[in-house]
Each structure stands twice: as structure tokens, then as C-alpha cells.
Amino acid sequence: MFKAVISEAKEFKKIIDAASNLLDEICFEVSEDGIKARAMDPSHVALVSMDIPKEAFEEYEADVHDIGIDLEAFKKIMNRAKAKDKLILELDEEKNKLNVIFKGTARRKFALALYDVSSSNLQVPDIEYPNEILIKAGAFVDALKDADLVNDHVALKVDDGKFIIYAKGDLNESETIFEEDSEDIISMNIGENARSTFNLEYLKDMTKAASSDDILKICIGTDMPVKIEYDIGGANLTFLLAPRIES
Template sequence: MFELKLDNARYWRDCIEAIVSLVDEGLFTITKEGIGLKAMDPSGISMISFFMPSKAFATYEIDKVMSIGLNLDNLSKIMARTRDDEALVMKDTDSKIALEFVGEKSRRRYKLQLIDVKKSVEKEPNVEFDANIEIDGEHLKNALKDATLISSYISFKASKGQFAINAKGDSGELEELHEIDGGRIKKVDVTKDASSVFNLEFLENMVKSTPTGNAINLSLKSDQPLKMSYNIGDANVTYFLAPYVEE
């Protein structure tokens, strides 16, 4: 059995939003270190790796390592009903997970049926990246929105001290070139120039749950999967996205 409590239920809501942006069901593993999930999206183009350490919880009690399968669409709908002043207590009970929202003078309890979910991925892609970029999350969101006016795909290119974002389509082109400024672009570490093209729809889904004011870390290697990661409080969300290969 397990019992987990978060003083702010919105914390878990935000984490679930980040996960459900790619997958609609998932297998969570609960250990003494924390709760994690690794899953591929149905198309096999992208992967998510999520981990929230035990220290993030006000209460964290487990008697053994457990794996629980959940319908994330249903869970996200429940979490969307979170109110500002509520804590969240999660327990396993009779092949269900109980989600209890605790306010100052109120309690609400949902029970969500556990489901059988096959583990779709064991480990993350093993890539030695040539470039690492730290970029303001809101700026990257805006750059992706700009690119959608032009194309369904976007190019990231990193060279020494510079990061370029490009999109090209039938209606025109977009070019953005950034140097380290300590604000929008916080870091560009490059051992070798790197560039790849990626699907914009997937990227927009990946970044939409980034908390305001947070940085996003991008890791690139030419024609290899993109690694994108950011934190939600103490939790970490990492995505991998395969590059677009023109047929």
C-alpha cells in the first residue's frame, strides 16, 4: 500500500498535464526514492521520462515497490477540478487509486480504476549530445507559435555561442538567431555544431506545461533525438523527440 500527500494539489495537476500532453495512459512506479514514469507516445516518435522525488511530498509512505497503471485522460480531468486551497492525498484501495482533495473545511474523494499498462520503454535513448542550450520557457513557446505561421516543422541549430530557430514553408520563412544574453538564452554549450528538424505539434505539446519563469534545457546532436527537460517544483519532466526525416 501507499499513501502520498501533497500540500498543494495543483503541483500534481501540473505534472499530470505535462505527461498527458504525450500519452493517454501510463505505468507509474513508486519506490522509496519517489514516483516515476517512462512512456512512448502511441506513434513512437516521442518519449517522456517523469520523476518526482519523495522529498516533494508532505507525507510519503510505501511498504513495497509498486507499479500502478492509470488512464491519464481521466486523471487529468479530475486534477483539472483542483481548487487553490486544496491539498491532495493519494492512496491505493481495492484495485483503485483514491484521490482525496482536502480544503480548509471540505473534502472531496474520487476513486479511479487501475488499468493494465504494459511498460513501453525501459530506458532513455543513449545519445552523446554535442550542444546544450538553456532557454527561457516563455520565449521558446513564443518562438514555436511564430513558426506555426510558416510550417509544421522547425529547425534548431546550435553553434558556438549561438542558437538559431528556423522554419520554412510554402508561404515563407522564419529565421531567429540568438546569442547568450542571460535572459532569453541563458546558456549555449557546444562541442560540435548541431542541427535537426522536428515536428512542431509535438514540440508545442511538450512545452505547454512549463511553469511561467522556468527555463527549458535542450540537448542536440545532428539527426538524433532532441532531449528537452524542465522542472515543475522538485519534479523533473524530460522528453525525447525523434528528428523529422524528409522522405
């Protein structure tokens, strides 16, 4: 059995948004401790990892199940959540559906067909990073949007104790520089200069679900995958994105 009650449906919506920007489907591995999911995006450039401990729920009861979900359909349903709705998720093993129930002034129920998505056995690789930056999501996302005006990829750099987001197009350039004492920086743990280039669309998708005051942990090195971690609605989200090989 699996039944989970979330006190604010809108918070859970953010978690589903974060995953659905990069993935078409996902396998929620539920157990008595909570829900976890690991998946690669369809082009195998990005890894998404999600952990929702049972403490994030108002009520939680579960055996071990793999619940395969079409994220596009789940996202559309979660978009129907209203401001003060409570959310109930309930596995209907007989019908092979996930019941998604909004409880506000009315009781609105969706029955979502399950997919045969097997769990992935993926792990977030345990990489040592030379640099770790804690930054407000809004400031980082703004720098990405700036870069978006000039090219479709962007360099994340550590240079001389500064964290730099840099893009160069055929004509124009954009550059945002964060110093350690910047208002948007919570902390910078700098080991060495570094530079990696990434597909901008992926970075935007990874950070889209964060509110501007959420704190991102960004780990970067030279020609290494970037790791971006943040908490949202009681869940921990971790994204890994492979660097572009610069020619």
C-alpha cells in the first residue's frame, strides 16, 4: 500500500514541475522511509535525483512499490491544485492507478494511469568538487537569462575568487560576476580556478522550479559536470549536467 498526505498541494506541484522540465516519465520508488527517484533525461546529458523523506508529508504510509508516472500528465493534474488544497496520493493496486485527490472546499479526484517504468538503480556519482557556491536562485537564473540573449550555451567559471557566468555570441557578450561579499552569495568555498561550458536550456530547466529566494548549491570544476542542489517543498533535488566539449 501507499498513501501520502501533503498539507499544501502547491508545494508538491513545484517538485513535479522541477522533474517534468527535464524528464518525460519517472519511477517513484516508495518505501516506508519516503519517496526517491533517479533518472537521466532522454538525451542522457542530465541526471535528476529526488528524495522526499516521509517527514515531508503530513501523513505517510507505504510498502515498497515502484510507481511509474507520465510526468506530463501528472504535471497537468498538479496544475489544477488550488491555493489551500490538501493533496492525497494513494496507490490503487487493483486498477493500477495513482489517485491524486485535492481536498479544498470540494473533493476533486484524478485517477492517473501507471506506466511500466522500471526503477533505474542510478546513483548520483560521488565526485569531489574543487568549488562549491551557495547562491540565491533568483540571481543565478537572472545571469542565465542574460546569457540566453547572446548564445545557447554558457560558461560557469571560477576566476580569482569570483564566480562568473559568461556567454559569447557572434556579436555580443554577457557576463555576470559574483564576488564573495555579494548580497546574492551565501558562501563561496573556492579551491581553484575552473571553467566548464554548459547547454543553457538544461541549466534553465534545472533551476526553473526554484523560487528566487531559494538557495542553490552549485559545485563546479574544469570540464566537469556541474552539480546543482536545492530543497523544495521538503524534497531534496539534485541535478547533474555534463559539460559541453568546447572546440
